[in-house]
Amino acid sequence: MYFTLAWRNIWRNKRRTFITVGSISFAVFIAVVMQSMQKGSYARMVDTAVSFYTGYIQVHKDGYWEEKILDNIMPLDEGQISQIEGVDHVKLVFPRLESFALASKEMNSKGVVVLGIDPDKENQLTNLKSKIAHGQYLQPNDDGALISEGLAEYLELGVGDTLVLIGQGYHGVNAAGKFLVQGVLDIPSPEMNSGTVYLPLQRAQWFYGAEGLISGYVIDVQEQNMVPGVTAELQTLFDSEIYEVMDWPTMLPDLVQSIELDYVSGLVMLIILYFIISFGILGTFIMMTNERSYEFGVMTAIGTQKLRLVLIMFLEILMLAALSVVVGSLLAMPLVLYFNANPIVMTGETANMYEKFGVEPIIPFAKDPMIFIHHAAVVFIVSVLLSVYPVVSILNLKIIKALKS
C-alpha cells in the first residue's frame, strides 16, 4: 500500500510531475549523449595513437623519447625480448628503429619519418597490412619500402617506382639509399599519412648505419587496464639509469592533457546543468511537502509515525528519480547506438584538433553502460540530497499547526 500511495501521490499533480521528470530526464539525456560522444572520441584518439603508433608501453634508452635522435638508440637484445615476453599479460613485443630522412624523387623532396619494423609483428599490433592501398606488404627480408599515400601523391610515386632517402645516420655518417616502392599505405592518421616510410628493420639499420641497433621495444598488453601493472613490473626489470619504460599516457602527454581538458570542460557544463535542474527539483520537493502539511497533520494525528511519512515521501522521490533516469536513458539510447554504428564526421576546428593528434576526425559514440549508470547515480544522489528538505520539514511538523493550515 505504501508503494501505491507513493505512486498515486506523484501523479496528484500530473503537470508538475511531467515538468520535473521532463527536466531531469533532459539533463540525463544531455549528459549521456555528451559523455558518450566524448568517451567515444577519446577512445578513438587513444586507440588510433596507441594501436597505430606507440603501443601501450615502450622501452627505450633513457632520454630517447625526449630527444629522438640516433645517438639515443640501443642494441637489439633477444634476451630482453624474452624477458619482456615473460611478464604476465604481455601480448606482444617487437623492436622498431625510428628516425627521420628526406624522401625525394627528381626535384621534389619531403621530410619523412622512417620506421624500421618487424613486418609480421608490427602488423599484429597495427594491422598495417590492411592499410595497403596498392602493392604488397613487406616481408622481413625484402629490400623495398612501404610509403604512405600522402607521400606517394606528393612525390608522385607509385608501386614499382624508386624512392630515394637521404639523411644522417648513426654517429653522424651520411645515409643515402634507393628503395623500391613495394606498397602504398592508406594511413588513417592524417599526420602519419602525409609522410611515413616503412622499411624492414634490417634495411633501416643498414640505411642508418646502425646494424643491430633499435630505438626501442614496442609492447602490447592484453587489456588497457593491465598497463599500469605491466609497466611497474617492467620498470623493475630495466635499470632506470639506462632505460626508460613508458606507458602510453607518458608517451602522449599532449593527447592525455587535451582529453582531460575537454572532459573537464564538458563536466563543468554538466555540473552547471545539474545545478540548474536541482533548483527545479528542490522546488518540486518543497511544493510536494508544503501543500500536504494538513494531510500530514491528519496522518500523524491518526497514528502515522513521522518516519513512515518520511518513507512514503522518500519513495515518491525515488520514483520520480527512477522515472527520470529511465526516460532520459531511453531517449539517449537510440542516439548513442545510432552514432556508435554511424560515427559523426567532424569538420572545421574540431577536425583540426583531431588531425593534430594524428586521428581521423570521426566520432563513433561510446556505448558504455557505465555512462548511463553514472548519471543515474548522479540523479539519485542529487535527489537524496535534496530530500533533506521534505525529510526535515516532516520531522519538524507541528501537528496542531498543520491541522490549522
Added chain:
Amino acid sequence: MSVISIKEVSKIYNPDKIPVKAVDKVDLEIEKGEFTAIVGPSGSGKSTFLNIVGGLDNPSSGAVVIDGVDISTFKESALIDFRLNNIGFVFQSYNLIPVLSSLENVEFIMLMQKIPKEQRHARAIELLKEVGLEKHLDRKPSELSGGQQQRVAVARALASRPKFILADEPTANLDSHSTENLMGMMADINKKEEATFLFATHDQRVIDKARRVVTLEDGRIVKDEKR
C-alpha cells in the same frame, strides 16, 4: 475506571507575551459508552480541550489519563503510537488521504497496526457497510460528498478499535440532512458497539443527539448535564 480522566488540566497560549487561558483547570471523567458533546461558543476552548484529550497537544498543567495511562508526559513518537491504538479521530473536514479509496483509507490505519491483510480488508468492508457506504468502496474522497467523506472518517476511526472517538465539529461543513444522517449513524454505532464518543459542537441539532452535554465558557466547565 473511566475511559478518560482529566485532572486540573489548563492550557495557556503565549505564556510569555499576552497569555490566553484557553483551558482553565478542567476536571472531567468520561465513562465507557458515553455519547458526550462539548459545547460552547466559538473561542470557548473546545478544540484546545479536545486536542489535549486526544494527545495532539500538551496541557500546560494537569494530567490526562486514558484508560489508566497518564499520557501528558509522553514523547512524540510514543504518543503517535498511543493515538493509533487508543483514540479514533474525526476532524471537521478533509479527514481522508486523497489518493486512497474509501476502502484503502479505512485499511490504512489497520495497516499501520500491522493487522494481516485479509483481516483488515474484511473489517474495512464491514465498517463501510455499517456507515452505509458499501457501494462506494472504491471511490476516492473527491468522488464522495462531504457527508460521505465524514462517514468514511467514522469508519476509519472505528477500524483501529480505539478506546474512544474524538470528533471536533464533525458536522460543521455539512448541510442539515447530512448532519442528521451522520449523527444518527454515530448514535447507532454508539449503542450497538458501546463505542465511546466525545464531540465538540455548537450546532443545536447535534447537541440534541447527545446524552451528556458539557458546556465550556472561557475555558471552564460551566454546566455538565446528563439526559
